[in-house]
Amino acid sequence: MIYSIATVCLSGTFRERIEAIAKAGFRGIEIFESDLITHNGSVKEIRRMLDDHGLEVVTYQPFRDFEGLPAPYRQKAFDRAERKFDLMEALGTDLLMVCSNTSPHALGGIQRAADDFHELGERASKRNMRIAYEALAWGKYVYDYRDSWEIVRRANHDAVGLCLDTFHIFSRQTELDTMLNIPGDRIFLVQVADAPSLSMDHLSWSRHYRCFPGQGDLPIDHFVANMHATGYDGPFSLEIFNDQFRAGSAEKTARDGYRSLVFANHAAEKTPDEDATSIPVVSPPRDIEFIEFALNDTEKKSLTKLLSQLGFSHAATHKKKHVELWRQGNINLVMNMEPDSFAQNFHQHHGVSVCAVGMTCDNVKDMVERAKKLEFTPVYGNPNTDTHGIPAIYGPGESLLYMVDGSEKPAHWEREFQWHSDVEAQAFLNKVDHIALSMSYEEMLHSVLVFRSMFSMRTMPTVNVTDPGGLIRSQALQTPDRGVSFTLNSSQASRTVSSRILDQYAGTGVNHIALSTKDIFATAAFMDAQQTTTLPATVNYYDDLAARFDLSDETIAKLKRFNILYDEDENGSFYQLYTTLFAGRFCFEIVQRNGYTGFGAANSQMRLAMQAGEMAK
């Protein structure tokens, strides 16, 4: 199977895109009409450039408005095809992708279209060319792969085959079973694209919102399993029109694209070629083992004050490095002030920040193998300064995601520390509930792919939250048992809390760290006694709570007393309490879940209004 990508997926000049595609590991490329038109060089020169980069042109596309035309348009379409064959010859490709007719001149009729394709097949085979026919979701008569397959079948010509595109199939909600009846060798091209669940016209959805497999909501797995079942082993190609990709870094986008193909090809349950290209199946991480902060000694002083107010204790000190461990319940917070470390390098760029997150994993060796197959580069820290040897990959904002071996107790990294036996954990707080990050939308797509392909997380429906400065898009991801959760927040408006935090960090960074408690009121009372400053809620908020939920006046009064927010879903109740922002960038959220499975989206507008007020001070 040859992994391929259409040039339109990426930004930049034709040359820049070719370089990015080759560098990312692709061997195939789809050339678009517009590539040639905008490139200032001959087709011959383009072919040489592709050869130099080891790229095979899997198809030239699209050839539009061909089938079902009456005279005189029919003859003109064949003339156009011959011109395209000339071009393809010069370009060195033998496959022309024809998409279903959208012209007002087109006539319907399966047999009429089949006859046209038979004749095109005749012409193509004379020139050693082939034709792949695709049903566009917005084709005038043909917009269902079952019809395009029937046309290909009736065209009955060796040079005429099918092109399947996941987007066109899923956007029309066409069933996939018919695929299983198509012989693999009658499929000439497979294009794979994901997309978020949006209800808008097929064309706009397709032209602006497609994304790489694993970044959207379409059931790509099911398609790929059926594709393998047909025996198809031709090009597996990305054709993604996405406004962010078109504006982003070609190199980074191409790398994610390649990764998404490997992931998509192996995410299906049955993968026939269990050969060198197969990748290990791994379990999702169990929970967050530790969160590591990069900070200097002054910032450490302020942060540890806040941690003490939350009930954390200084549990251990690293035997060799300027690193401290603060602990409560199962929450480990590492503070890294060690000079010349990854943390301090990170600190230099981003200031006080979370530079790494450790996740408890099973079978770390397989995870490292999987990471490599997915074109991540596992790192083990600086061998001169880092002794723990825990493998990590780069996650959001180039912070590290450590894969900690969960079978060792105490963990290997814990043995590097000198433990303070006199410390008694308070244990108001017992676990990291989730970590919320602020990032650009481009980085959000990248991060979704990281979390899904490596850590088996699932996406929850995207939520739009209103901030006084504009809208924030929020996407939650979590492991199937909800052991590890991240929420990713992004805003195109520059004055939202999310965007301002991005400015503070000069890039992606942690927005808040949510820690769970079993008793929010006891925790709040403790925090209050410690004089912890918490984010206030408005009087009107509590009046509204009283109208929305069956809460006693006494409960409302208690919530109000401690600035605790409240929500319910069909599974249960939820309590939230935020500290004020630390260094203008992140805060701690204390949560209590009684069955509730969301992240308090209903309270976000209130919280953001309060945080925006805090930032404006």
Add this chain to the structure above:
Amino acid sequence: MIYSIATVCLSGTFRERIEAIAKAGFRGIEIFESDLITHNGSVKEIRRMLDDHGLEVVTYQPFRDFEGLPAPYRQKAFDRAERKFDLMEALGTDLLMVCSNTSPHALGGIQRAADDFHELGERASKRNMRIAYEALAWGKYVYDYRDSWEIVRRANHDAVGLCLDTFHIFSRQTELDTMLNIPGDRIFLVQVADAPSLSMDHLSWSRHYRCFPGQGDLPIDHFVANMHATGYDGPFSLEIFNDQFRAGSAEKTARDGYRSLVFANHAAEKTPDEDATSIPVVSPPRDIEFIEFALNDTEKKSLTKLLSQLGFSHAATHKKKHVELWRQGNINLVMNMEPDSFAQNFHQHHGVSVCAVGMTCDNVKDMVERAKKLEFTPVYGNPNTDTHGIPAIYGPGESLLYMVDGSEKPAHWEREFQWHSDVEAQAFLNKVDHIALSMSYEEMLHSVLVFRSMFSMRTMPTVNVTDPGGLIRSQALQTPDRGVSFTLNSSQASRTVSSRILDQYAGTGVNHIALSTKDIFATAAFMDAQQTTTLPATVNYYDDLAARFDLSDETIAKLKRFNILYDEDENGSFYQLYTTLFAGRFCFEIVQRNGYTGFGAANSQMRLAMQAGEMAK
């Protein structure tokens, strides 16, 4: 008629929004549930703040999921309503806006809903409150104003009336004739929103893409004419959910909102109240009379060299100021180097740029009156340095749009110049075809309103153009006889040609000035003889032209020889030739139209690829 706006239209804190709303001239305001929740102050304090700003709360909204509920939900809904009445009492408003039920618990049936509203009317009237019922486009059973009207009619209660919202009506493409049967005093609230023509689900369209009347594609005029015909004279209110407005300047958005209401209220053919609030109807401008550049002496030297190469002559010199006039055919280019002028102040902020455009108008006095009614502030230049006395309003990027009296020949401003009788105009070029501007999307919405409300321009469908750095959205506007045309370009991607030009100017600026010729080949030959550098097109572009159009090899060769681009539409052919960028920001485009009515969108991708290449050098 009281002009009103919903707080959700604007960005910022509740207080900031109230200030912006009052400042823009509104007397009415709609208060949203979320305003209260996020505002850290009591309802009493809010009421005082509104009073201080002279704002009347025309409605509190929305009250959701009320009608058609079975027990026990029905009783709870009435309980909720009573709580809202309490709140409204404190807030000082008597109108509760109820939108049609979207809850899965809701039951259908016109009579059932009517009974519920009758009961709600009873409760409301006991407290001196009233109810306005609105059919949401995505209501479960009620999504058509004809049904909500039938429910209100059958509810048969003085305290229950109708709320009409243009968005919900147009998005369902409901006919407007039924409106004419509704007595004006049975309508309690009119909400007006425009939107671009998009096909997506009603909810997403409504929540993100609404815009002010005059900024979108909905036939607001028709609605307003019918509204006046009913005799309605209650609140005329804006309820606009728009991502850009939510992120932009509250003050600027509020001002545009107020302007859009005045425009919408008077754009309808029949406006009954021809009183103090009526605004003069004016003719569209005839053509571009002049374009004024702000530049320094060095830049002037380079620009006049380029103008000479295009066949322009130095026709006149200002009698008192450091200003020159260059002319060809009916094109007047003014170069303003006068110290302490508006031009030089503009130059200080934006560098070499177009600081003003003069349009030939009929009845300038009425236009000035109209401008004032639309809350533009007419300016006449600095009385110490400007002698021409031509009125202007601020247009895109705070450049000036002059309204030149077309009845005087020579124009008043021409008499300020000393004419060089020895100059013979070359007249290859005869007229300004259009002016293309780069701006932010927010500014684009603002500019559309300026051009439509003041200069009777019409919008053409928005086009998306692919740039190597991302997508560019392009919106053309022109007067009905096409005498004056502008194209507005905006891009959310930072590396597009459009965005880079924006950077160069530090704001909105001219992208290109298109000048029309009757003989593109003669003009091109002249320019070539003058060694004018033109933007190249690719070899592949001309190969593709040959495949797309019936052009002789000779014509193709001639086009190629001079870098001329070509396009056709159903009305005729179009030729385009671009100079390279001047000062990295604008260029001249030479066009020949043989019936063609577009702006060469088919060639934009090629042109942008070439300009991006030029910028990268």
